[in-house]
Amino acid sequence: MSDDAIPEFSSAKSGDGSEVGITNLSAFSSGPGIKSAREVLAIILVAIIVIGGAEFLIRFFNVPAYVLPTPSAVAMAFVTDFHLILPHLGYTLVELLSGFAIGAVIGLVMAAVITQFPFVEKVVTPYILLLVTTPMLALVPLLILRFGFGYTPRIIAVALAAGPMVMINAATGFRRVDRGKIALARSYGASTLQIFWKIRAPMALPMILVGLMIGSIFGLLTAVGAEMVGGGFGLGNRLTSYSSMIQMPQFFAVVLLLSILGILIYVLFFWIGKKWASWEA
Amino acid sequence: MTGLGSTMPKLRVRGATKVYETRSGDLLALDRCSLDVMPGEIVSIVGPSGCGKTTLLWSMSGLHGLTGGEVLLDGKAITGPNPAIGMVFQEANLLPWRNLDSNIHFPFEIKREKPDREWIASLVSRVGLDGFGGRFPRELSGGMQQRAALVRALSFKPSVLLMDEPFGALDSFTREEMNHLVEEIWMDTRTTIVLITHSIEEAIFLSDRVVVLSPRPGRVANIYEVPFPRPRSMEIMATKEVFDLQNAIKREIVGEQKSRYAALQALPDAIPAPTH
Ligand SMILES: Nc1ncnc2c1ncn2[C@@H]1O[C@H](COP(=O)(O)OP(=O)(O)O)[C@@H](O)[C@H]1O
Ligand SMILES: [Mg+2]
Numbered sequence: 161m162s163d164d165a166i167p168e169f170s171s172a173k174s175g176d177g178s179e180v181g182i183t184n185l186s187a188f189s190s191g192p193g194i195k196s197a198r199e200v201l202a203i204i205l206v207a208i209i210v211i212g213g214a215e216f217l218i219r220f221f222n223v224p225a226y227v228l229p230t231p232s233a234v235a236m237a238f239v240t241d242f243h244l245i246l247p248h249l250g251y252t253l254v255e256l257l258s259g260f261a262i263g264a265v266i267g268l269v270m271a272a273v274i275t276q277f278p279f280v281e282k283v284v285t286p287y288i289l290l291l292v293t294t295p296m297l298a299l300v301p302l303l304i305l306r307f308g309f310g311y312t313p314r315i316i317a318v319a320l321a322a323g324p325m326v327m328i329n330a331a332t333g334f335r336r337v338d339r340g341k342i343a344l345a346r347s348y349g350a351s352t353l354q355i356f357w358k359i360r361a362p363m364a365l366p367m368i369l370v371g372l373m374i375g376s377i378f379g380l381l382t383a384v385g386a387e388m389v390g391g392g393f394g395l396g397n398r399l400t401s402y403s404s405m406i407q408m409p410q411f412f413a414v415v416l417l418l419s420i421l422g423i424l425i426y427v428l429f430f431w432i433g434k435k436w437a438s439w440e441a
Numbered sequence: 442m443t444g445l446g447s448t449m450p451k452l453r454v455r456g457a458t459k460v461y462e463t464r465s466g467d468l469l470a471l472d473r474c475s476l477d478v479m480p481g482e483i484v485s486i487v488g489p490s491g492c493g494k495t496t497l498l499w500s501m502s503g504l505h506g507l508t509g510g511e512v513l514l515d516g517k518a519i520t521g522p523n524p525a526i527g528m529v530f531q532e533a534n535l536l537p538w539r540n541l542d543s544n545i546h547f548p549f550e551i552k553r554e555k556p557d558r559e560w561i562a563s564l565v566s567r568v569g570l571d572g573f574g575g576r577f578p579r580e581l582s583g584g585m586q587q588r589a590a591l592v593r594a595l596s597f598k599p600s601v602l603l604m605d606e607p608f609g610a611l612d613s614f615t616r617e618e619m620n621h622l623v624e625e626i627w628m629d630t631r632t633t634i635v636l637i638t639h640s641i642e643e644a645i646f647l648s649d650r651v652v653v654l655s656p657r658p659g660r661v662a663n664i665y666e667v668p669f670p671r672p673r674s675m676e677i678m679a680t681k682e683v684f685d686l687q688n689a690i691k692r693e694i695v696g697e698q699k700s701r702y703a704a705l706q707a708l709p710d711a712i713p714a715p716t717h
Contacts, residue, residue, distance in 0.1 A: 340532075343499075343504055343528075346504060347522050348548045348551040348552055349521070349522045349551065349552065350551045354551055358551070363538075365538070439537040439578075
């Protein structure tokens with residue numbers, strides 16, 4: 161932290177780093193905004209053609225249901241068996257939410273602390289990269305050996321998957337020092353803590369949101385994957401169970417539910433980004 | 442006693458020297474600069490870019506320390522940011538995630554003080570920003586942003602206003618408007634102002650004195666008195682005296698640069714050809 165630095169007010173936001181993250185805020189700004197009636201119509205039309213086409217082709221070629229069920233059969237299963245699937249959605253959400261909360265908090269704190277100390281950051285970064293790139297699913301059998309078939313190994317796996325994603329993106333955000341803005345705060349006698357909360361944190365917010373979004377999606381993938389490895393509950397367990405019983409409509413109903421969950425997560429963060437970080441765009 | 446008090450400089454820079462330690466070695470940015478700014482005076486600092494103007498201004502504001510020399514405010518050494526000093530930065534420097542009101546209240550938030558709402562409201566209407574309090578910086582023109590920055594800097598009634606190329610990014614019409622605004626505010630408040638600018642016209646329009654810094658390392662090359670009465674009308678600004686002064690300052694700056702260029706031109710002869 162060079163307090164002596166002269167600000168380059170103009171364009172040179174040193175270490176802006178918006179190119180470093182896995183994605184940047186353009187995910188929020190160029191994403192699906194409000195669309196015109198024509199666009200909505202086109203989207204619905206495409207959906208009808210794709211789904212209707214699938215329905216037609218599967219029926220026309222007599223594809224057996226255990227290979228690929230028709231969309232209508234999947235929809236039926238989704239409705240009739242929803243009460244059977246619902247508790248498992250609850251289990252998965254518990255794992256996702258608690259694992260994500262733990263991982264996100266640790267990731268955020270570590271990002272905030274580490275970026276304050278460039279030396280520590282340089283030393284730690286390779287290990288963080290290792291954590292980001294290692295599929296945490298690989299550890300699940302080990303975790304099950306140690307913690308049994310309950311929630312614990314899954315929550316740990318979710319936290320391990322989400323935490324590093326949150327951390328690496330948040331760190332990119334915290335690294336964006338705008339010396340001019342820090343000088344502004346300091347000229348009023350701001351403390352280090354005030355500079356953190358009033359300048360660094362809001363500047364990092366867009367990247368933090370990106371990290372939270374990616375982290376929660378990775379958390380969902382890991383939760384479902386961990387459920388497929390072992391333990392008798394959760395949406396992932398339903399997938400293995402339905403497929404072993406060749407109940408393909410139910411199987412695809414679960415897949416559909418997972419897709420909806422993923423999209424809801426995306427929409428949630430998109431909405432938060434619009435509301436709290438739209439100044440960036 | 443009273444006589445002594447009234448002639449004491451508001452700001453006193455004595456032998457200010459600043460060395461930056463960079464990876465490629467020490468860099469002398471300021472070399473024994475001395476300057477007195479009297480209470481209620483407007484002083485402009487001009488000079489080629491990179492000559493140490495910002496470095497000097499930051500020392501005055503207490504944003505960074507000096508390697509040698511000192512800066513005194515009302516006779517007391519400045520050792521850190523001082524509530525009596527307001528800063529206006531280049532390009533407004535508003536916080537984009539805050540609306541205008543919240544940007545203007547930012548200094549009070551940091552200082553944990555209650556804003557003087559009446560005074561701020563009068564400033565806001567004085568600069569013509571009534572009704573824009575809820576807008577975000579990106580929704581405003583550069584001129585409006587800079588007005589808001591001016592309000593922010595004046596909001597806690599500083600006795601010294603330091604401005605670092607405040608209007609450099611504005612078009613020339615907006616810039617002139619801002620100059621008049623500063624003049625008006627100064628006529629009201631008689632705040633001591635130190636202004637860095639690269640517009641000699643702006644320097645002459647606003648200042649009592651214009652300080653020319655030499656190319657790096659920054660030294661005080663010359664100080665020009667600007668003797669014209671205020672408010673400075675377009676007629677005054679169009680007189681031969683103003684024109685001559687403007688040329689003299691320009692020649693001073695360009696001359697400094699030219700002699701340096703000549704020195705650089707002479708340099709290659711002294712350097713032996715590279716051998717590989
Ligand atoms: N934090 C810093 N570290 C190293 N060198 C700096 C730093 N800040 C400014 N300088 C150098 O000091 C010189 C004066 O800079 P500055 O005061 O910004 O000039 P000006 O405002 O007149 O353009 C320049 O050569 C600049 O590169
Ligand atoms: Mg400068």
